[in-house]
Each structure stands twice: as structure tokens, then as C-alpha cells.
Amino acid sequence: MDKNTKIYVAGHRGMVGSAIWRNLKAKGYTNLIGKTSKELDLRNQAEVELFFRTEKPEVVIDAAARVGGILANNDYPYHFLMENLQIQNNLIDAAHQNKVQKFIFLGSSCIYPKHAPQPLKEEYLLTDTLEPTNEWYAIAKIAGVKACEAIRKQYGKDFVSLMPTNLYGPNDNFDLKTSHVLPAMIRKFHEAKENTNSNVKLWGSGTPMREFLHVDDLAEAVSFALENKLEDHLYNVGTGEDLTIKKLAETIQEIVGHKGEIKWDSSKPDGTPRKLMDVSKMNEQGWKAKIELKGGIEKTYQWFLDNEYREVIVK
Numbered sequence: 001m002d003k004n005t006k007i008y009v010a011g012h013r014g015m016v017g018s019a020i021w022r023n024l025k026a027k028g029y030t031n032l033i034g035k036t037s038k039e040l041d042l043r044n045q046a047e048v049e050l051f052f053r054t055e056k057p058e059v060v061i062d063a064a065a066r067v068g069g070i071l072a073n074n075d076y077p078y079h080f081l082m083e084n085l086q087i088q089n090n091l092i093d094a095a096h097q098n099k100v101q102k103f104i105f106l107g108s109s110c111i112y113p114k115h116a117p118q119p120l121k122e123e124y125l126l127t128d129t130l131e132p133t134n135e136w137y138a139i140a141k142i143a144g145v146k147a148c149e150a151i152r153k154q155y156g157k158d159f160v161s162l163m164p165t166n167l168y169g170p171n172d173n174f175d176l177k178t179s180h181v182l183p184a185m186i187r188k189f190h191e192a193k194e195n196t197n198s199n200v201k202l203w204g205s206g207t208p209m210r211e212f213l214h215v216d217d218l219a220e221a222v223s224f225a226l227e228n229k230l231e232d233h234l235y236n237v238g239t240g241e242d243l244t245i246k247k248l249a250e251t252i253q254e255i256v257g258h259k260g261e262i263k264w265d266s267s268k269p270d271g272t273p274r275k276l277m278d279v280s281k282m283n284e285q286g287w288k289a290k291i292e293l294k295g296g297i298e299k300t301y302q303w304f305l306d307n308e309y310r311e312v313i314v315k
């Protein structure tokens with residue numbers, strides 16, 4: 001792809017968007033555009049349409065969304081359904097109406113049925129019911145996948161959907177109510193260590209299993225999808241390996257150096273028992289995850305120690 005192609009990275013300040021921005025800059029792309037949510041509220045269709053008519057991006061990478069962990073999804077169903085429908089539909093339709101040549105949509109592994117066979121294949125989409133704690137977000141994301149598939153089918157445009165597994169890395173959301181498990185554990189173990197190794201309270205039973213991909217690996221997958229015409233409309237993006245939440249806790253506790261006890265709060269939901277993705281389709285295309293989990297968590301903890309961390313709240 002020509003390095004001065006005009007690429008709009010929606011959500012360029014988020015954990016994923018900022019990793020994509022860094023990756024594209026490092027690859028020599030010189031014509032990137034990004035807008036904060038204050039500059040351009042993607043829920044506002046008229047504002048989005050004006051932006052596309054004015055800026056005329058040639059490529060759109062959608063890393064903008066209302067995002068959060070299991071509790072935020074469960075507590076704010078309307079925000080997670082409606083805001084994500086508004087954001088993605090405005091972006092996808094404005095891109096289509098303004099002759100954008102390539103659109104990369106980011107969904108999530110939660111679009112697959114709660115009890116689908118593991119590892120999850122792309123073809124399992126819509127074959128059974130969803131996990132109740134995040135079905136709202138999942139339905140929005142499924143609609144985005146189908147919108148891109150419909151544009152491919154009806155107009156032959158290169159609109160493609162990548163389904164990342166649980167992501168982590170620098171610039172994540174570390175708010176303890178709305179964040180995902182990995183950044184929450186980093187902050188909880190760190191603060192407890194600093195507080196004479198007090199006990200750490202974690203959610204659920206610790207028995208669910210999760211797959212974790214470093215956000216720089218995802219950014220590489222997005223660049224790969226940008227520079228290659230993928231033959232299908234939907235690709236899982238993950239490491240193909242998972243671990244129990246309990247094992248994750250023990251790993252992070254050791255990395256942080258916390259010496260206290262872990263208490264499990266069974267009043268909090270476990271969510272999907274497992275959502276390991278089959279990543280063979282994307283691997284066959286030529287992309288593979290490189291960052292192994294322990295090293296990735298160590299780098300993320302160092303980032304947490306060296307930087308002001310973000311807290312995303314639901315307004």
C-alpha cells in the first residue's frame with residue numbers, strides 16, 4: 001500500500017488505536033488522521049458524514065468503540081449496545097458513501113456462542129446463544145461484521161472484519177470497575193504490594209479460561225490486513241493458547257512481587273467459561289502472534305510503573 005495513502009484511524013488514542021498508529025508510523029505511513037471523541041463524536045451521524053466529505057480518507061481502521069470488561073458490559077447494556085451500533089454504523093456507512101477503498105472493522109471473540117466448540121472457528125458465528133454478560137456488545141459487533149460482509153457481497157468492496165481475542169498492553173484502561181481482567185490484576189497486585197502486601201480480591205471463581213494477545217501483535221495483524229487483500233470477510237486474531245484466570249493471577253502476582261493472599265469474590269460473574277479462538281485462517285494468510293504472555297505482561301507492568309495510566313468511565 002502506498003505510504004502516503006490517507007488512513008483514518010478511528011479511536012487512535014485508545015489502547016488498540018494507539019498501537020495501530022505506532023505500528024503504521026514505524027512502517028513509514030505518512031498520512032494518518034485521527035480525531036478525539038471531543039473533536040468528533042462518532043455517535044453523531046451528521047458530524048461523521050461531514051468529516052468524511054471534508055477529509056476524504058482512502059482507508060478506515062475502526063478502533064473506536066465503547067469498550068470494557070465483564071462488569072461494565074453487564075452494568076451498562078444500553079451503552080454497550082447502542083453506542084457501538086451508532087459508532088460503527090456511522091463509520092461503515094460514511095466510508096461506503098464516500099468511496100473508501102478499504103475498511104478494517106474490529107470486533108471481539110465474544111461474538112461467538114457461549115458454548116460453541118473450542119477452539120472457536122469463524123463459521124460458529126450465530127450458531128447458538130451468546131454469553132449474557134456481554135450479549136449487548138456482542139450483538140453490536142455482530143451487526144458490524146454483517147454490515148461489512150453485506151458491502152463486500154453487494155458492492156465488492158474490501159471491507160474486512162478482524163476478531164481479536166482479549167487484548168492487553170500499554171495504554172490500557174486501568175479503572176478497576178470498567179477494565180478487563182489483566183490490567184485490573186496488574187493494578188490490584190501493585191497497589192496491594194505497596195500497601196504492606198494486603199490481600200487482593202479478584203472476581204468470580206478463577207476457573208474460566210482466557211486467551212490474551214498483546215496489542216502490538218494485533219496492530220501487526222491490522223497492518224497485515226491493510227497491506228494484503230484477504231480473501232474472506234472474517235478472521236480470528238489470537239495466540240491460540242489460553243490459561244485459567246487463577247493461573248493468570250498467579251503469574252501477575254509473581255511478576256509484580258506481591259506476597260499477600262488472593263481472595264475470590266463469587267458474587268461477581270465468571271462470564272464465558274472459555275473462548276479460545278482457532279486462528280488457523282489468519283495464520284494461513286501469513287500473520288502469526290509473536291509476543292509470549294509472560295514477557296508481554298512484564299513489559300506492560302513496566303509501562304504501568306513508568307506512565308500515567310488511563311481510567312475509562314461510563315458517563
Ligand SMILES: NC(=O)c1ccc[n+]([C@@H]2O[C@H](COP(=O)([O-])OP(=O)(O)OC[C@H]3O[C@@H](n4cnc5c(N)ncnc54)[C@H](OP(=O)(O)O)[C@@H]3O)[C@@H](O)[C@H]2O)c1
Nearest residue numbers: 011013014015016036037041042063064065067108166167
Ligand atoms: N481491549 C480488548 O481486550 C479488546 C478485545 C477485542 C477487541 N477489542 C476492540 O478493539 C477496539 C478498541 O478497543 P480498546 O481496548 O482500544 O478501547 P479503548 O482503549 O477504550 O479505546 C476506545 C477508543 O474509542 C474512542 N471512542 C469511544 N467512544 C467514542 C465516540 N463516541 N466518538 C469518538 N471516539 C470514541 C475513544 O476515543 P477518546 O480516547 O478520544 O475518547 C478511544 O480512543 C474496539 O473496537 C474493541 O471492541 C478490544
Ligand SMILES: C[C@@H]1O[C@H](OP(=O)(O)OP(=O)(O)OC[C@H]2O[C@@H](n3cnc4c(=O)[nH]c(N)nc43)[C@H](O)[C@@H]2O)[C@@H](O)[C@H](O)[C@@H]1O
Nearest residue numbers: 069070073108110134179180181184202203204269270271
Ligand atoms: C474482550 C472482552 O471480553 C470481555 O469478557 P471477559 O473476557 O469475561 O472480561 P474480563 O473483564 O476480562 O473478565 C475475564 C474473567 O476474569 C475474571 N476477573 C477476576 N478478577 C477480575 C477483575 O478484577 N476485573 C475483571 N475485569 N475481571 C476479573 C472475570 O470474573 C472473568 O471471569 C467482554 O465483556 C468484552 O465485551 C470483551 O469482549
